[in-house]
Amino acid sequence: MTEAVMTSIPIREVIEGQRVSRVQIYVAIACAAILFCDAFSLQAVAVAGPAIRSDLEIEPKMMGIVFSLGLVGMMLGAILVGPLTERFGHKWPLVFLALWFSFCTILTVLADSAWSLAGLRFLDGLGLGAAIPKALALTSEYSATRVRRLTVSLTMVGYAAGGVAAGFIGAKLVPQGGWHMVFIVSGMLGIGASALVAIVVPESLNHLVKKPDRIRELQQIVSVVAPQYADASSFQATPSSRRSSIFRLFSPELLFLTLGLWAVAFLAQMDMFLYINWTPIFAEAAGIPLDQSIMINLYYNAGAMAGIVLVGWAMDRANPAFIIAAALTVACLSLGAMAIAGLQANLLMASSAGVGFGLGGGATGISLLAATLYDGDVKVTGIGWALGVGRIGSAVGPLIGGGSMGSGLSVLFVMAAVPALMAAIFATMLGYHLRQSPRP
Known part of the structure; x- marks a missing residue:
């Protein structure tokens, strides 16, 4: 029996000191895609703002409330919704939250008044705000300490890129197809990103450690990230x-x-x-x-x-x-x-x-x-x-x-x-x- 099998391995040791594996690259890319879509959805209302204000005849002060309610939703999503999903890990809550904000973004095209628009942006914000810490938590967990700050920063570039894309696509779509198209494109991108997470991103290692019935799933991930621990049967969660x-x-x-x-x-x-x-x-x-x-x-x-x-x-x-x-x-x-x-x-x-x-x-x-x-x-x-x-x-x-x-x-x-x-x-x-x- 190998030493890895007999010893309980700290799960952080699986990440620390290892070369970057394809699993960690997949996690960073998929989480960056979620942040891309998060920013695209958030900035869609700013990009389409002039056209929305004209079409729905919204007063400037009310438009400010529309913007702010979306951000209040983000704040509540990060504070309340995110922690409520902790017991389910990071992966599947992130998929759910991405689908939530994607469908809410698409439903924005149904808004026919300032208050209906504000309500939809608030609901959208709940998903947007909760998805960001989930994506960053996964990225951070799968990054070694020596590169964690750099990895998280590079993942955050996806957020800025989403804003660039919203501006570029909005500049083309709004004058030609109206403001509705920006929200439809944004929602479809979010659905695609949620599918990417579902397919290529593994579950949180610390979450799997606490689930004895999922030890085989954990071992499969470990065999790629740190092959020397592939045969280990016992792991220790990182103290929270x-x-x-x-x-x-x-x-x-x-x-x-x-x-x-x-x-x-x-x-x-x-x-x-x-x-x-x-x-x-x-x-x-x-x-x-x-x-x-x-x-x-x-x-x-x-x-x-x-x-x-x-x-x-x-x-x-x-x-x-x-x-x-x-x-x-x-x-x-x-x-x-x-x-x-x-x-x-x-x-x-x-x-x-x-x-x-x-x-x-x-x-x-x-x-x-x-x-x-x-x-x-x-x-x-x-x-x-x-x-x-x-x-x-x-x-x-x-x-x-x-x-x-x-x-x-x-x-x-x-x-x-x-x-x-x-x-x-x-x-x-x-x-x-x-x-x-x-x-x-």
Whole structure:
């Protein structure tokens, strides 16, 4: 009998120290596909916003509520729906959630009023918000520690790519086939991504370890990921971080860290969704053709793809909070450039890429930073609340735009530059705190 058979193998050992296998590549690609479709669905309403507003005769303030209810649904999905599915593992809940948001996206074409549209976007948001942590959890679990941050960052590129695709496809479809086609295409892509997960993605290793009747399934996965443990008959689950009280986050050693993370997360997410949701509508109202208005958002998402990768890479090599501050400063300066660009569409598009680089990289960076800085039994609580506060900001941003319609395109960009600057200042303060204090 081999040593692997006689010894209970820690399941993390199956992943750590191994070469990347095809199983892990499949997981990363399939989860990136889910994030792609998640972002496509989320941004479909922003891309089609000008046409929807005209067709359904929706007032600007009500359009802000439509945007925000979708994001409130995402927040509740991440906080409530995701944890409720933990007992079922990650794979099949992810398939279900992808199908949920895909069908809700398709049903959006039935909306005939502002409130029916808002209700459908809320239901869509529940699936969108719950699917993201499931996809990232699978990606993280199947990644070795040495490459986990990079792998998660690359998977998040799928999210930015979904925004690029929504802008590109929307620019072609909306003027020709109407706003309904964007939601139909988005839903069909989501159904395809859910099928991909069902076919190629294995179940969570930690979930399988807790199911003795599924040991054969676990052994099949292990035989590919770590062949030397293929004959093992006993595995140990990775100890899960227990949730601690939120009050632990306000202990003297964590207070500044918690408040700094929350401030940056709130402001960055608020700014991101103020910009994404309202730029096409404000641009069209200013006289920029619809296809060019949508393309401005496409350049934003292209910049976000670069920002997510480069900021994640740089955070491993320098003070991570300073890197986030630098990215948010790029966003602020780019928004300033857009404010003085007037109606020069080419300059607006180029500057929008800078906004995407800064906000996309900064918002993703703050999530990575929270996962890195909190430790022990406070990790789960700290990450959850940092993401939750960010989601609150994402719901507030669209409401600000709805109350400012008619102020002009330059005013929108000035308004967006302010929270980007404030977030950069808070990130800089956090950077000095990390330089002076050891990690908790």
